Amino acid sequence: MEDPRRRQREDPRLTVGEARPDPDPRPPVALYLHVPFCVSLCPYCDFVVVAGAAARGPAARIGAFLEALRAELGLRADALDARFGGPSSGSRPALASVYFGGGTPSLLPAGDVARLLSMVGARFGLARDAEVTLEANPGVDERGDAGALAGAGVNRLSLGAQSMDEALLRRLGRRHAPADVAAAVGEARAGGIGSVSVDLLYDVPGQSLEAWDATLRDALALGVDHVSAYALTLDDPDAEGLTGPLGDHLPTRAGARRWRAAAVREQDEDVAAAQYRLAVKRLGAAGYRGYEISNWAGPGHESRHNLAYWRRLPHEAVGPGAHAFDGAVRRWNAARLDGYLAALSGSPPVLPPGGSESLDAAGAAAEAAILGLRLDRGLALAEASGPDSPLAPHLDWALGAGLLEAFDGPDGGPRLRLTTDGRLLSNELFARLV
Template sequence: MPSALPDGEPMPEDGSLPSHALAGAGDRPLGFYLHVPYCATRCGYCDFNTYTATELRGSGGVLASRENYADTLIDEVRLARKVLGDDPRPVRTVFVGGGTPTLLPAGDLVRMLAAIRDEFGLAEDAEVTTEANPESVDPRYLEELRAGGFNRVSFGMQSARQHVLKVLDRTHTPGRPEACVAEARAAGFEHVNLDLIYGTPGESDDDWRASLEAALGAGPDHVSAYALIVEEGTQLARRIRRGEVPMTDDDVHADRYLIADSVMAEAGYSWYEVSNWATSEAGRCLHNELYWRGADWWGAGPGAHSHVGGVRWWNVKHPGAYAAALAGGRSPGAGRELLSAEDRRVERILLELRLVDGCPLALLAPAGLAAAGRALADGLLEPGPYAAGRAVLTLRGRLLADAVVRDLVD
């Protein structure tokens, strides 16, 4: 089941923020994340805040239904307008994730986007993305999204091999994600992403190469490739514990990452974040860059997280409780935390070090600077950027990114 929410102080019923949260807001971009928590089936590896129809039956009533969801989320967009007051910023990015957002009618996603446009305005060059399950869209659906203002779509491909998809409990058929890329292009989408997962139990190097070649052959301008993380409480974790499938070790993950970076570089894709590659700067996911660079975003939907000016908060998880709060005129926020200057410094190191331009050495405390010097000597940081005052991971450093970060935040 989905993981628990963090601890924090209570959220005000009206959702109000401390006065300092919007100080200097004009210098930071603003984005929206819209969470759609519905899935047709639950994938065995997933611990996101998602629900199938069976899981919701009898536990949320009409309030939790997909049919009412767009209207409920629009209520939170309107709440955001009240909370942010006269903040003049147009929205720079919108990302609709899940779950499977495309289980909702395309018109519902377009209405949710229109609410943001009506309440805040969209920047002239706004990036508007939705995630999609390959089996939940067709050409007409994609055309309706494009006509409604969406200009980027991200398809969950995971693998091109049927036996790998089966272990992941993915329901789409091999070949369908590649066809979706062509359909999205025909609908007018300039920017298309395919998500891949490596390290699934039973996957071979040849399987992984085949998945990469299939994905790149489809011609997206962005590819994300993530190592499979087996989360406690998931069906996959239980299967591994029972010995039904083997656990993939870290060395295999490292080998698969090296294969991915080599194959993508040869095909003209450049890494800009440890797990993300694009054919150009225009192809990068600007919304994710908001997260990685500590900008402002409002997360609407059950369990969604938000951050504005050093204030982070999160919504109640269950769709029924979420809808009930908004119907009662209350914020659906479950709790929040006020980040200290030290919190924000550490988070900048944690996130920015994963980017192609790295993080400023000036962010590091003395112990972190000493650790950076050792990482440089060990070939984990690039010498050129280091001399210019930035910590940038080498390819070997990317393989050990988590360990490098732990040392640098000391």
């Protein structure tokens, strides 16, 4: 899940780094931990998730997973030590952010979150003001103990609200009701969580513009610090070849495939565009800054972690299906939990199966441009649009079509950013840039 996430008091390491291609491996500034457990599976979900008996009860696999996760953290830290020196060597930055994503990381006992963060601090280094986010579901039996999580070191909660409409939540297969979202936000505040975000979905079958407006209104009434608004995407990871033994997705179940096939027939791109424009209007009027295509933040509440992705900063990642980047190479763990546990519970434990890829200079430049354009700070013109740049004709086209606009950056240098129309049609522009 993801970032209009930005704060005005960003970590200096993050403000220095414009999204740019850089072929040199660098140590991570952020760490992602994937927790692949949910109480039940939502039919639209293509995250790496296992559910049911694996998530709780006598056959739950969370204990075995936590042992494997700690083993992977140790192996990844060993590799970074060998490559860049230890966290106290002075040659590596302390992590500016840690993100527990899922799945439903709020199913983890707070004591285990604390132990993981302690290990992260010891082996990777954790900045004193690091942003530590944990994704939570709002249901009463899923959201965990916010006070205990705050005590463990979590300072940002990302709640999978998705909708404030009871009927739509049922249609989406969600287990919570709108009142649970309000209760979860209240508990987070009372528990001392400093930053609270909600994820919302639009372009949901059966969701009128009026229903979306009501969800926005009700979510804003909760006084949250950050809103992520995503169009419901119904991709087919099997057809995309992502679900093989080394793939970073799990095969889609037959029931979910049928649900998606029916849902996609009901989606309407005109309604979705109107819903996005309404989000821009409502969230902007409420004082949130749309700092990324799908993300809006109150002052100082942008997601530092997701900004690291969009700025193409190096990040470490552990857990099934997790993706890491060292500034030159992207690598991922395979999604399947059995293979993950088998590798890391061996004697000695070994790194789990997965894959890697590196981009050539042109691919890296295109990726940097696409990621930069996701953000409202946009892209420095000089970086992407020199006379010899292969990106220049496409950027010129987008300027002419009103999808991009030029503006002066804080340093007075010319920059490009997406207009609202450009945000709606960003996939078309990005496809040209690749």
